Amino acid sequence: xxxxxxxxxxxxxxxLLCPLSAQWxxxxxxxxxxxxxxxxxxxxxxxxxxxxxxxxxxxxxxPTAREPNPNFPGCAAVADEFINIAAxxxxxxxxxxxxxxxxxxxxxxxRVNDPMSRCIPLGPIRLHTWNGPRxxxxxxxxxxxxxxxxxxxxxxxxxxxxxxxxxxxxxxGYSSGNWEGDTLVVHTNGLRDHTWLDATGNPMTEAAKITExxxxxxxxxxEIEITVDDPKAYTKPxxxxxxxVIQLDTDLLDFVCGDNEKDISHLSSK
Amino acid sequence: xxxxxxRCRCFxxxxxxxxxxxxxxxxxxxxxxxGVPRTPDGKPNMSAxxxxxxxxxxxxxxxxxxxxxVGGTVAARSSANPPPTNEALLAVARRSPFWNLGSQFPDGxxxxxxxxxxxxxxxxxxxxxxxxxxxxPMGIMQFHNHGExxxxxxxxxxxxILYEANAxxxxxxxxxxxxxxxxxxxxxxxSTGHWDGDTLVVETAGFRxxxxxxxxxSPLTSGAHVTERYHRPDFGHLDISVTIDDPKAYTKPxxxxxxxHIMVDTEIYEFVCQENEQDAPHLK
Numbered sequence: 001x002x003x004x005x006x007x008x009x010x011x012x013x014x015x016l017l018c019p020l021s022a023q024w025x026x027x028x029x030x031x032x033x034x035x036x037x038x039x040x041x042x043x044x045x046x047x048x049x050x051x052x053x054x055x056x057x058x059x060x061x062x063p064t065a066r067e068p069n070p071n072f073p074g075c076a077a078v079a080d081e082f083i084n085i086a087a088x089x090x091x092x093x094x095x096x097x098x099x100x101x102x103x104x105x106x107x108x109x110x111r112v113n114d115p116m117s118r119c120i121p122l123g124p125i126r127l128h129t130w131n132g133p134r135x136x137x138x139x140x141x142x143x144x145x146x147x148x149x150x151x152x153x154x155x156x157x158x159x160x161x162x163x164x165x166x167x168x169x170x171x172x173g174y175s176s177g178n179w180e181g182d183t184l185v186v187h188t189n190g191l192r193d194h195t196w197l198d199a200t201g202n203p204m205t206e207a208a209k210i211t212e213x214x215x216x217x218x219x220x221x222x223e224i225e226i227t228v229d230d231p232k233a234y235t236k237p238x239x240x241x242x243x244x245v246i247q248l249d250t251d252l253l254d255f256v257c258g259d260n261e262k263d264i265s266h267l268s269s270k
Numbered sequence: 271x272x273x274x275x276x277r278c279r280c281f282x283x284x285x286x287x288x289x290x291x292x293x294x295x296x297x298x299x300x301x302x303x304x305g306v307p308r309t310p311d312g313k314p315n316m317s318a319x320x321x322x323x324x325x326x327x328x329x330x331x332x333x334x335x336x337x338x339x340v341g342g343t344v345a346a347r348s349s350a351n352p353p354p355t356n357e358a359l360l361a362v363a364r365r366s367p368f369w370n371l372g373s374q375f376p377d378g379x380x381x382x383x384x385x386x387x388x389x390x391x392x393x394x395x396x397x398x399x400x401x402x403x404x405x406x407p408m409g410i411m412q413f414h415n416h417g418e419x420x421x422x423x424x425x426x427x428x429x430x431i432l433y434e435a436n437a438x439x440x441x442x443x444x445x446x447x448x449x450x451x452x453x454x455x456x457x458x459x460x461s462t463g464h465w466d467g468d469t470l471v472v473e474t475a476g477f478r479x480x481x482x483x484x485x486x487x488s489p490l491t492s493g494a495h496v497t498e499r500y501h502r503p504d505f506g507h508l509d510i511s512v513t514i515d516d517p518k519a520y521t522k523p524x525x526x527x528x529x530x531h532i533m534v535d536t537e538i539y540e541f542v543c544q545e546n547e548q549d550a551p552h553l554k
Contacts, residue, residue, distance in 0.1 A: 164299035170540040254456040
């Protein structure tokens, strides 16, 4: 594995990811629009699939203005929203009292119970904010999001199916999307209880419904507007917006969190 | 008595063969698969022609289940059929290619002396270091033979395989790129595919060393080159012929064929091996 993520459970904030370009094979991405000087034209129009819809296919990362940690040279910094999904939400999250107390407890425990510290899934929102890449593959009726993290995947059905009434709870939930013009609107239910939306420990419960609005603004940029409606944990729905930028001429690496994992038995909240 | 090594997922997928499909339907929302050819009585027509992708190639997209007929099956539970014993379950399992690929050959696999010793030791250790038993990726051969379904999604540039078992993920690049000369070693290797008529030929290299091709631990080394030939003869069936060329472990290349059939109107589950994992410290 590339990085013992579980180590992070006992460290406070050096969430790192070492750069891909040095380690993975370069292969030129096909169909990249170029400017006159031959560079990728990130502002070019977004590509479209055969049915005329925007095509989200590609490798994406979340941009960040944070400085890399000098103790880990060559490793990328995380986005603010990975640390706190509400980092740029005015007024913060509208917690129910028990949820506010839970966040306090989680913060006092050094992320000992953070799923990420234990090599178990992060759930759909945190996978958008993690600093490793994710690859979208869009086909008629289905959008796949492949995550470098634990070589995992999420399926978003776009074949018009309704959300199930009472699906088995799962980390990623059950997702169905439809088009509103050039925006893919994805509804998700069937989520597990007591998950973590970020490293702060902001919770999401099984009562949550997520709405994601995916827009590929141009060739190089995607915007995901996320609304969480979780009346059990929050007094009202809240909405955040995150960005994604395209990555070219590279691909996902093999990242297996549980490989040679030695940390979990040493995690301590003290 | 040796402790049966399968964990719950193997148990459900490999051994309780009759029960597994019913569980899938009962628990996961069923939604009709589109474009399924039907017989006059409304059942999926498994022998209808294979669908084609927009580029005219056979479309391998679908959810596929291993036929699992080689090792035999255990009768479904009923009042007339009491639960099978552990010994009976193990006897079936051990005849299966998932457990022992050598069972497919009269003389077993053509191990080099080194590989024969690795295999002997792994069997003697009760397969306690099988990656599957530690929630690690199984590698392509155990995934092909696994009892849990896998979903293939074919696009012009890449074929993605989503494995229900431990939420595995594999990419096969079909955009014409060559195999890299010195790829980072990967659990699944680095795979490129091209079409030979109606057969998808996938070449894979760049494996991690000391992989496990089956539960018994027939090894695969970092020097291996694997060729898979995917052929969908009709709507309902997929045949994958796999040739292992690994001179460090085997005295000659050898080939096995995996038979899979389509599953319609269902989906792969979410399966997280690592969750509440309590077994690994007890494996011995």
